[in-house]
Amino acid sequence: MNSPIFIRKSKNTKNIPFSLVCSFLLIQLLACKNQTADTIEQTEQIEQTSDDTTYPDGIGAARDISSFDLVAEMGVGWSLGNSFDVPSRDKTLWGNPLTSKAVIDEVKAMGFKTLRIPVTWAPNQANNDPYPIEHNYLTEIKRIVDYGFQNKMHVIINVHHDNSWIIPSTSEAQKSADRLGSLWTQVAHFFQEYNDSLIFETLNEPRIEGITEEWSGGTSEGRGYVNDFHKAAVDAIRATGGNNEKRHLMIPTWAASTVPIAMEELVIPNDDEKIIISLHSYFPWPYAGEATTSWGSDDDKSDLIAELDKIKEEWIVERKRPVILGEWGTIEANSLQSRINYGNFYAKEAAARGLLTIVWDDGGNFRLFNRRGLSSAFGDVAAAIVAGSQQ
Numbered sequence: 001m002n003s004p005i006f007i008r009k010s011k012n013t014k015n016i017p018f019s020l021v022c023s024f025l026l027i028q029l030l031a032c033k034n035q036t037a038d039t040i041e042q043t044e045q046i047e048q049t050s051d052d053t054t055y056p057d058g059i060g061a062a063r064d065i066s067s068f069d070l071v072a073e074m075g076v077g078w079s080l081g082n083s084f085d086v087p088s089r090d091k092t093l094w095g096n097p098l099t100s101k102a103v104i105d106e107v108k109a110m111g112f113k114t115l116r117i118p119v120t121w122a123p124n125q126a127n128n129d130p131y132p133i134e135h136n137y138l139t140e141i142k143r144i145v146d147y148g149f150q151n152k153m154h155v156i157i158n159v160h161h162d163n164s165w166i167i168p169s170t171s172e173a174q175k176s177a178d179r180l181g182s183l184w185t186q187v188a189h190f191f192q193e194y195n196d197s198l199i200f201e202t203l204n205e206p207r208i209e210g211i212t213e214e215w216s217g218g219t220s221e222g223r224g225y226v227n228d229f230h231k232a233a234v235d236a237i238r239a240t241g242g243n244n245e246k247r248h249l250m251i252p253t254w255a256a257s258t259v260p261i262a263m264e265e266l267v268i269p270n271d272d273e274k275i276i277i278s279l280h281s282y283f284p285w286p287y288a289g290e291a292t293t294s295w296g297s298d299d300d301k302s303d304l305i306a307e308l309d310k311i312k313e314e315w316i317v318e319r320k321r322p323v324i325l326g327e328w329g330t331i332e333a334n335s336l337q338s339r340i341n342y343g344n345f346y347a348k349e350a351a352a353r354g355l356l357t358i359v360w361d362d363g364g365n366f367r368l369f370n371r372r373g374l375s376s377a378f379g380d381v382a383a384a385i386v387a388g389s390q391q
Contacts, residue, residue: 058149062196062243067276070196070248071322074154075113076347076389077358079327081366084141085118085160096363096371103371104147110369110376111386115148116326116358117141118160118204121183127165131182138190145191145198156250156326156358157191158201159183159233163209168218168225168254176225177232184233188240188247195243201250201278201326202233217262218254224265226254231269238272248274250324256280258307263314268321277315280327282360283307287342291333295342305349312353324356331365332378340384347388359385 082094092098104115124137141157148155159166159180166176184202191198206226207214218226230251237244249272253262258281268275282288283304287295315321328346330339343359350357359382361368370377 077114081362217259344384
């Protein structure tokens with residue numbers, strides 16, 4: 001508003017027409033009114049801009065929404081495989097370059113809305129109590145998380161290839177649980193200011209490597225210890241308070257398996273309301289992961305539908321829990337057209353059942369994107385997946 005107008009007394013004021021004074025005052029009054037309206041409009045625009053800019057960077061208060069609501073808003077996802085999950089201090093050891101913002105920008109441009117960042121912690125965490133994580137490593141992970149939020153994506157971070165010390169056996173279970181709890185306490189504190197668009201996945205494919213039951217649902221004892229690991233992780237995260245009290249968490253079955261016994265015996269820690277089930281289904285594996293069979297017949301499609309129906313029935317219908325299929329995909333040894341058809345069909349049928357899909361891209365056999373050339377290695381497959389998820 002303009003400064004108040006003062007009319008100085010003059011010996012000749014009687015010579016100023018009264019109508020002129022009134023007109024002058026009326027003009028000033030209207031100007032003040034218009035300026036006030038402009039100020040209100042500008043304030044509303046600033047407030048709206050503030051709301052818009054809070055979400056992308058991920059910082060702010062967590063909303064108290066259901067996990068079903070969160071999953072519904074997330075959108076089809078992409079996994080940054082064979083990067084931070086490399087079990088070495090050298091994260092380029094498996095052939096991929098260090099991740100740049102340009103990579104995440106291109107992934108978002110392909111149509112993916114959720115970014116999963118698999119993380120292996122062992123090379124950058126002490127082996128002994130209290131198991132401190134190197135701060136620089138947390139900072140590097142934060143850099144990629146921020147790239148995701150700058151692209152208005154939801155982001156998932158997890159504990160990935162750490163099966164060397166997360167062992168669900170009688171002799172190792174307690175130490176594993178203690179170290180896992182310490183790990184998630186540190187991670188939760190570090191990311192505490194991030195809102196509910198950052199999701200923590202407690203484990204990846206927890207199992208005992210090399211046993212007969214490794215990929216067939218595990219043992220009863222092993223499944224019980226996996227449940228204990230999830231509880232240790234969830235309790236540690238919730239105890240840090242703040243946004244972590246409302247943060248949505250993903251927990252997998254034994255080996256993230258869809259085998260019935262593995263799903264049936266998964267226990268939700270504390271019956272926590274903000275738990276999402278994490279499953280992996282490269283179905284059928286001989287086609288998706290080995291390229292030893294073809295795919296595309298009516299029977300093939302019926303079998304895949306049965307797999308997805310089984311998952312939906314167990315979790316969404318019976319146990320009222322949302323599901324994220326955190327890994328799936330096909331290797332490039334399969335024919336291009338079959339990969340396109342499969343990707344579209346899988347994404348479409350999963351979405352129709354309320355199952356969120358996150359495709360695995362390791363930069364190698366399962367790659368969709370060329371991280372070195374910043375180009376879409378199999379753009380038609382990626383496009384088919386994105387389109388299928390939106391049908």
